[in-house]
Amino acid sequence: MSIFGKSIVELIRLVQEKEISRKELFDYFKRRITKYNPNLNAFLTLAEYQEDTNHGELLGIPLAIKDNFCTKGIRTTASSKVLDNFIPPYESTVTQKLLNQGASILGKTNMDAWAHGNSTETSDYGPTKNPWNTDRSPGGSSGGSAAAISAYLSPAAIGSETAGSIRQPASWCGTVGIKPTYGRVSRYGVIAMGSSLDSPGPLTLTVEDAAFLLKVLAGNDPYDATSSDIPVQDYPSIMTQKKKFTIGFSDEYFDGVNEEIKAKIMEALDVFRRLGHKTKKIKLIPPKYAISVYTILQRAEVSSNLARYDGIRFGNDRRSFGEEAKRRLMFGAYTLSYGYYDAYYKKAQKVRTLIVEDFKRVFSEVDVIVAPTCPITALKLGEFKKYPFFGEIMDVLNEPGAVAGLPAINIPVGLDSVNLPIGLQIMGNYFDEGSILNLAHQFEKETEFFGIIKKGLEKYKDE
Amino acid sequence: MNNEDSYIPFIGLEIHIELKTKSKMFCQCSANYFAKAPNSHVCPVCLGMPGALPVPNKQAFEWTMLVGKALNCTINGTSKFDRKHYFYPDLAKGYQISQYDEPFAVNGKVRMQKAEYGIQRVHLEEDTGKLTHSGENTLIDFNRSGVPLVEIVTEPDFHNSDEVKRFLEELQVIIRYLGVSNADMEKGSMRLEPNISLKVKSQKSSFDALRMILSKAEVSKVKSDELPKYKVEIKNINSFKFVKQAIEYEIIRQAEILRKGETPKQETRGFSESKQATYSQRSKEYAHDYRYFPEPDIPPMRFSKQEIEKIAEKVPELPSQKVQRYTEQLKIKLQDALIISKSRATAEYFDAVVKLMPQNAQNVANLIIHKRIKTDVPPEEFAKTARELSTPILTDMTILSEKIIQVIQSNPKVVEDYKSGKHNAIMYLVGLLMREMKGKADAKTVRQELEKAIKT
Numbered sequence: 001m002s003i004f005g006k007s008i009v010e011l012i013r014l015v016q017e018k019e020i021s022r023k024e025l026f027d028y029f030k031r032r033i034t035k036y037n038p039n040l041n042a043f044l045t046l047a048e049y050q051e052d053t054n055h056g057e058l059l060g061i062p063l064a065i066k067d068n069f070c071t072k073g074i075r076t077t078a079s080s081k082v083l084d085n086f087i088p089p090y091e092s093t094v095t096q097k098l099l100n101q102g103a104s105i106l107g108k109t110n111m112d113a114w115a116h117g118n119s120t121e122t123s124d125y126g127p128t129k130n131p132w133n134t135d136r137s138p139g140g141s142s143g144g145s146a147a148a149i150s151a152y153l154s155p156a157a158i159g160s161e162t163a164g165s166i167r168q169p170a171s172w173c174g175t176v177g178i179k180p181t182y183g184r185v186s187r188y189g190v191i192a193m194g195s196s197l198d199s200p201g202p203l204t205l206t207v208e209d210a211a212f213l214l215k216v217l218a219g220n221d222p223y224d225a226t227s228s229d230i231p232v233q234d235y236p237s238i239m240t241q242k243k244k245f246t247i248g249f250s251d252e253y254f255d256g257v258n259e260e261i262k263a264k265i266m267e268a269l270d271v272f273r274r275l276g277h278k279t280k281k282i283k284l285i286p287p288k289y290a291i292s293v294y295t296i297l298q299r300a301e302v303s304s305n306l307a308r309y310d311g312i313r314f315g316n317d318r319r320s321f322g323e324e325a326k327r328r329l330m331f332g333a334y335t336l337s338y339g340y341y342d343a344y345y346k347k348a349q350k351v352r353t354l355i356v357e358d359f360k361r362v363f364s365e366v367d368v369i370v371a372p373t374c375p376i377t378a379l380k381l382g383e384f385k386k387y388p389f390f391g392e393i394m395d396v397l398n399e400p401g402a403v404a405g406l407p408a409i410n411i412p413v414g415l416d417s418v419n420l421p422i423g424l425q426i427m428g429n430y431f432d433e434g435s436i437l438n439l440a441h442q443f444e445k446e447t448e449f450f451g452i453i454k455k456g457l458e459k460y461k462d463e
Numbered sequence: 464m465n466n467e468d469s470y471i472p473f474i475g476l477e478i479h480i481e482l483k484t485k486s487k488m489f490c491q492c493s494a495n496y497f498a499k500a501p502n503s504h505v506c507p508v509c510l511g512m513p514g515a516l517p518v519p520n521k522q523a524f525e526w527t528m529l530v531g532k533a534l535n536c537t538i539n540g541t542s543k544f545d546r547k548h549y550f551y552p553d554l555a556k557g558y559q560i561s562q563y564d565e566p567f568a569v570n571g572k573v574r575m576q577k578a579e580y581g582i583q584r585v586h587l588e589e590d591t592g593k594l595t596h597s598g599e600n601t602l603i604d605f606n607r608s609g610v611p612l613v614e615i616v617t618e619p620d621f622h623n624s625d626e627v628k629r630f631l632e633e634l635q636v637i638i639r640y641l642g643v644s645n646a647d648m649e650k651g652s653m654r655l656e657p658n659i660s661l662k663v664k665s666q667k668s669s670f671d672a673l674r675m676i677l678s679k680a681e682v683s684k685v686k687s688d689e690l691p692k693y694k695v696e697i698k699n700i701n702s703f704k705f706v707k708q709a710i711e712y713e714i715i716r717q718a719e720i721l722r723k724g725e726t727p728k729q730e731t732r733g734f735s736e737s738k739q740a741t742y743s744q745r746s747k748e749y750a751h752d753y754r755y756f757p758e759p760d761i762p763p764m765r766f767s768k769q770e771i772e773k774i775a776e777k778v779p780e781l782p783s784q785k786v787q788r789y790t791e792q793l794k795i796k797l798q799d800a801l802i803i804s805k806s807r808a809t810a811e812y813f814d815a816v817v818k819l820m821p822q823n824a825q826n827v828a829n830l831i832i833h834k835r836i837k838t839d840v841p842p843e844e845f846a847k848t849a850r851e852l853s854t855p856i857l858t859d860m861t862i863l864s865e866k867i868i869q870v871i872q873s874n875p876k877v878v879e880d881y882k883s884g885k886h887n888a889i890m891y892l893v894g895l896l897m898r899e900m901k902g903k904a905d906a907k908t909v910r911q912e913l914e915k916a917i918k919t
Binding site for chain 2: 192
């Protein structure tokens with residue numbers, strides 16, 4: 001029986017019908033990791049198989065977890081040498097919820113160190129390679145998670161996004177990735193980057209898998225004061241409802257975007273129209289303003305969140321911080337200093353409010369907003385060094401939504417001329433992940449993503 | 464102008480009080496850390512582990528507002544936490560969760576006798592771990608890390624060490640009345656940091672003259688202009704006596720510097736109990752060195768008018784109010800009123816007994832203060848015993864006359880002594896008679912009758 005390329009929903013059925021055991025499934029992926037990971041460097045740490053008595057919706061499903069989620073007893077480094085020897089004494093809420101449903105952890109995936117970056121190249125453990133083209137970056141910071149599933153080293157993966165860190169690697173690796181509303185999924189146990197922005201979410205091969213995993217992860221957490229108690233939608237059932245949306249798109253989100261990408265997004269809009277949805281041109285604050293806001297807020301929070309890594313209670317001392325982390329620490333400390341706080345942090349918060357209001361206004365006119373996820377497709381490894389604000393530039397189209405705390409999903413909509421995936425994002429209103437999953441699913445059913453996901457997997461087929 | 468009297472001290476206080484909530488400020492660990500094995504009350508949150516998040520203790524909010532109300536503060540309808548950054552090994556996260564520009568309570572005052580002391584703010588923060596230095600090593604115990612800590616900041620309204628001591632004693636009693644902390648100095652649940660600076664006296668009097676003609680806002684403006692341009696803070700003093708000593712030492716030290724025409728350094732000093740002297744520790748940080756910014760892990764808090772009113776209703780009658788009521792309404796001696804009101808339990812017991820026998824408040828006070836009747840019985844029982852004690856004892860006059868004759872006859876020497884002017888001698892005879900009467904006689908009557916008999 002072939003397991004290769006199956007979605008988690010399909011695998012769950014196989015386990016339930018006892019076509020395959022939990023252990024066999026775990027070993028299958030472990031064999032694949034052993035084979036492909038030395039080249040791709042998607043995983044940093046592999047977990048041992050654990051017999052488990054938990055029976056739930058994810059029984060037997062092995063998952064790849066980004067290395068910034070604390071996993072009890074499994075080394076967690078956030079790809080930084082500072083935490084080279086850190087074995088968490090506790091479990092993050094996200095991984096606990098997965099384990100409670102009978103899932104198992106395959107291993108921990110590579111990322112930009114502390115999630116600082118957008119190429120997985122700031123990792124202290126070497127870059128992850130894009131399975132589509134190993135000279136290319138998989139994007140980041142959840143690059144290891146995106147690469148792991150696009151080479152089918154794991155049937156699905158958990159990532160986290162501050163601004164783009166799920167959507168952009170999903171886009172560059174040609175997978176589905178959803179960044180939920182801020183506060184929808186608990187941050188407890190996620191090594192903090194920008195605390196007012198961090199949103200954990202799944203990367204998957206199908207929209208159905210994303211809906212299924214998000215339903216497991218979402219909900220109020222007594223250990224996270226910023227998690228919302230708004231009831232969680234039943235994503236898998238909302239996803240299949242026959243819905244017609246008014247889809248907004250804004251010229252500001254096509255500024256500076258590669259022509260091939262523009263064209264594919266326009267084609268996708270045609271697909272949406274064909275499916276009976278209305279499209280509407282909207283006006284939004286140009287995304288470039290979000291870059292400043294995001295950069296200031298995120299670095300201020302970074303400079304504070306990294307203060308605990310003094311090597312006294314765990315981990316190595318500050319000498320182990322890499323260059324990017326040091327840069328961000330200094331930048332953040334500077335913007336919070338006397339005389340600069342009002343000019344930077346406070347002003348950024350004010351603009352953030354304007355961006356929120358701008359989106360709220362638009363969401364009174366449209367149900368969802370469609371835009372490219374990234375202005376370009378996967379860059380060659382090493383390119384990022386040319387740009388000191390590489391991450392911010394790559395994520396220009398993800399930052400406004402992130403700063404506002406909105407949910408958004410990336411789906412593959414085409415390949416460029418050098419066979420690299422192009423991603424489209426659907427942004428939704430607060431806590432309305434249901435609508436973006438529904439629209440993404442309609443697109444998937446209609447187009448099967450033009451065979452992109454299958455094509456990506458081909459190179460990594462079992463012999 | 465060559466002595467300390469030429470200067471007016473301006474003294475403000477920062478008081479830290481550990482709340483006795485069951486759990487810590489931001490996690491489920493027990494807050495009762497006293498004498499517990501080191502690092503036995505810890506979890507990922509209070510150890511500042513990667514990914515751990517603070518979830519605030521709502522009980523601590525309420526108690527902080529209660530303290531604010533008891534100090535006549537305005538309770539803010541919106542409040543938030545901020546991160547205060549500094550590096551120290553006992554500070555697990557590299558920042559302390561505190562409150563910067565939106566504390567729970569502001570602008571209070573405490574009236575004592577004729578003086579009034581301004582309370583600038585009352586805010587909530589978390590305590591740090593505790594360092595112990597042993598030889599070359601420093602040990603850290605994180606049991607205290609994250610215990611809720613209320614900080615009370617006064618205006619620099621104190622001008623001598625006695626005022627400060629009296630205020631602190633009053634504050635301690637208030638806190639204990641509220642039941643939010645034991646405010647125990649030895650156990651560190653109440654910690655004191657006075658800040659002191661001196662101003663040449665003539666300037667103070669010009670300010671006093673201005674005070675008469677300016678509005679309150681103008682006064683505070685002038686006041687801050689008038690305040691000395693430096694401030695010396697003395698850290699973590701753990702007894703009222705030491706606060707007094709430290710302030711007195713500082714006043715002399717700073718006066719000496721000022722007399723030389725210099726300005727004392729703005730700094731933080733420690734206090735050596737053995738030397739009874741302060742010593743320099745470090746130059747004092749200004750608020751902006753801490754890179755405060757709003758704590759993103761805790762959403763801002765809002766409190767409705769009703770919620771605030773509900774908390775205000777929980778403020779009990781405070782000691783100063785009790786003293787006033789006792790002396791004015793119950794006509795109790797001031798000294799006794801102060802003693803009774805010092806503990807809320809005693810005062811409430813007193814109130815309960817007085818309710819049962821309203822005519823005898825001073826008598827009840829005497830009985831309680833002199834421990835004539837135990838107070839571990841229900842107030843009803845106390846009142847019953849008190850009534851018995853104060854009921855006049857009926858004296859059998861026939862038996863008494865017989866006994867008086869017997870006593871006079873068998874103690875001629877004592878009777879002679881009395882007659883020759885040793886008035887105290889009669890007490891001996893009264894004692895004998897009381898014994899003969901087996902206590903069934905009123906001592907006053909016995910004395911009167913005895914004196915009559917001797918004289919005739």
